[in-house]
Amino acid sequence: MLFNKILIANRGEIALRIIRSCKELGIKTVAVYSLADRDSLHVTFADEAVCIGPAQSKDSYLKIPNIISAALITGADAIHPGYGFLSESANFSEICEESKIKFIGPSPQMINAMGNKAFAKETMKNNGVPVIPGSEGVINDVNEAKDFARSIGYPVIIKASAGGGGKGMRIAWEESEFENAFQTARGEAEASFSNSDVYIEKYLENPRHIEMQIMGDSFGNVYHYGERDCSVQRRHQKLIEESPSPVIDESLRKIMGEAAVLGAKSVNYEGAGTFEFLVDAHKNFYFMEMNTRIQVEHPVSEMVYDVDLVRQQILVAAGEKVETLPRKPVGHSMEFRINAEDPEHNFRPSPGRIESLHFPGGFGVRIDSHIYQSYQVPPFYDSLLAKLIVWGKTRNHAIARGRRALEEFTIEGVKTTIPFHLKVLDDERFISGNFDTGFIDNFLTKQ
Numbered sequence: 001m002l003f004n005k006i007l008i009a010n011r012g013e014i015a016l017r018i019i020r021s022c023k024e025l026g027i028k029t030v031a032v033y034s035l036a037d038r039d040s041l042h043v044t045f046a047d048e049a050v051c052i053g054p055a056q057s058k059d060s061y062l063k064i065p066n067i068i069s070a071a072l073i074t075g076a077d078a079i080h081p082g083y084g085f086l087s088e089s090a091n092f093s094e095i096c097e098e099s100k101i102k103f104i105g106p107s108p109q110m111i112n113a114m115g116n117k118a119f120a121k122e123t124m125k126n127n128g129v130p131v132i133p134g135s136e137g138v139i140n141d142v143n144e145a146k147d148f149a150r151s152i153g154y155p156v157i158i159k160a161s162a163g164g165g166g167k168g169m170r171i172a173w174e175e176s177e178f179e180n181a182f183q184t185a186r187g188e189a190e191a192s193f194s195n196s197d198v199y200i201e202k203y204l205e206n207p208r209h210i211e212m213q214i215m216g217d218s219f220g221n222v223y224h225y226g227e228r229d230c231s232v233q234r235r236h237q238k239l240i241e242e243s244p245s246p247v248i249d250e251s252l253r254k255i256m257g258e259a260a261v262l263g264a265k266s267v268n269y270e271g272a273g274t275f276e277f278l279v280d281a282h283k284n285f286y287f288m289e290m291n292t293r294i295q296v297e298h299p300v301s302e303m304v305y306d307v308d309l310v311r312q313q314i315l316v317a318a319g320e321k322v323e324t325l326p327r328k329p330v331g332h333s334m335e336f337r338i339n340a341e342d343p344e345h346n347f348r349p350s351p352g353r354i355e356s357l358h359f360p361g362g363f364g365v366r367i368d369s370h371i372y373q374s375y376q377v378p379p380f381y382d383s384l385l386a387k388l389i390v391w392g393k394t395r396n397h398a399i400a401r402g403r404r405a406l407e408e409f410t411i412e413g414v415k416t417t418i419p420f421h422l423k424v425l426d427d428e429r430f431i432s433g434n435f436d437t438g439f440i441d442n443f444l445t446k447q
């Protein structure tokens with residue numbers, strides 16, 4: 001039974017993205033907004049809107065009682081959390097459950113299990129998914145950890161079990177650095193996550209970051225929509241993503257896809273999920289962590305698999321089945337994140353008023369964005385203004401189209417990452433597809 005009304009517990013482009021899929025399904029929508037977002041498009045485009053508090057996220061988009069109240073008052077029967085904010089809060093998922101509101105995302109148990117990175121890795125390893133060589137679960141004793149590091153050999157990386165995305169992570173290149181790296185990682189983990197558990201892995205130098213998109217249903221079926229190559233990152237912030245990856249051929253896609261599907265089935269995963277892998281220069285792949293949400297970069301998979309992933313999320317949450325026949329990606333897609341940041345000054349945030357705006361268009365160009373002319377970019381949230389997603393028949397065609405679209409794109413009033421993307425598109429390494437997670441640091445040093 002499809003939902004009658006979905007509350008979108010998010011803002012910005014992803015709130016609009018979810019509203020669009022709801023409308024196409026004939027589902028009514030409720031927006032929630034902070035005082036800073038009164039004039040936002042998600043408020044305009046939803047059927048109803050409820051103010052949930054002041055500008056600061058902790059007082060609005062993270063305030064569970066306010067969001068649940070908004071759902072109860074408006075009679076919403078489901079909540080879509082988008083990405084960020086409460087999307088990976090086990091507590092929120094549980095409170096939705098208790099309030100008889102369907103959380104369009106995983107169960108609290110699943111969020112807890114996959115949020116514990118050491119546990120998630122052990123679970124995947126025990127189910128036959130290749131993982132990065134490392135400790136069996138958490139090691140919190142420094143001497144035991146040091147012995148283990150010596151046994152696998154340097155360099156090693158110490159990771160916060162409650163972390164993900166780079167926080168509470170330290171590399172030790174040799175034994176003399178180990179103790180300091182270990183204690184620093186633990187301290188950062190405690191400060192950031194109130195949990196100092198860490199685990200140890202062999203450090204892979206400059207791998208590629210490749211993730212598999214999966215979708216599970218409530219009957220135990222899991223389908224995969226190929227990979228996204230997210231190796232173009234700066235300080236763990238992705239800047240460009242693409243699908244397919246220039247280094248994944250049909251046979252490796254099948255193997256990695258099957259590994260992700262196996263992993264998801266082994267935990268009875270339901271809904272949209274992402275398996276993050278590191279891929280080394282010899283194309284060995286290793287599971288790193290799993291994300292239990294729709295991700296910012298999901299559109300590149302949508303473009304090459306001709307699938308609306310948010311629509312599928314809603315349908316499987318309502319009890320429908322996932323597709324079963326394997327498909328191949330068609331063409332090539334790239335996403336460029338247009339942030340209100342100044343690439344000339346270390347990507348510092350550049351909030352302010354959008355004085356003039358022109359979106360690119362034409363064949364193979366998609367914009368997911370909540371901005372408009374005269375919109376005030378608030379300083380309180382992340383700096384994503386728009387996602388430019390292009391599709392081309394080949395990778396070279398996607399690059400040419402990306403360049404053309406970025407040249408058409410005009411945003412005045414705030415600094416953006418558009419000029420940075422244009423420079424990357426002229427870089428030989430990027431054009432050749434021969435890049436890894438070390439690419440951006442190297443690229444920025446040369447500039």
Ligand code: MV4
Nearest residue numbers: 132157164165166201202203204205209233437
């Ligand atoms: C690693 C690694 C090398 N070896 N683990 C960064 C974010 C977090 N999710 C894990 N990360 C890494 N883990 C081992 N054993 C290198 C990184 C890494 C990285 C990974 C993906 C994309 C960009 C990155 C940039 C620096 C380090």
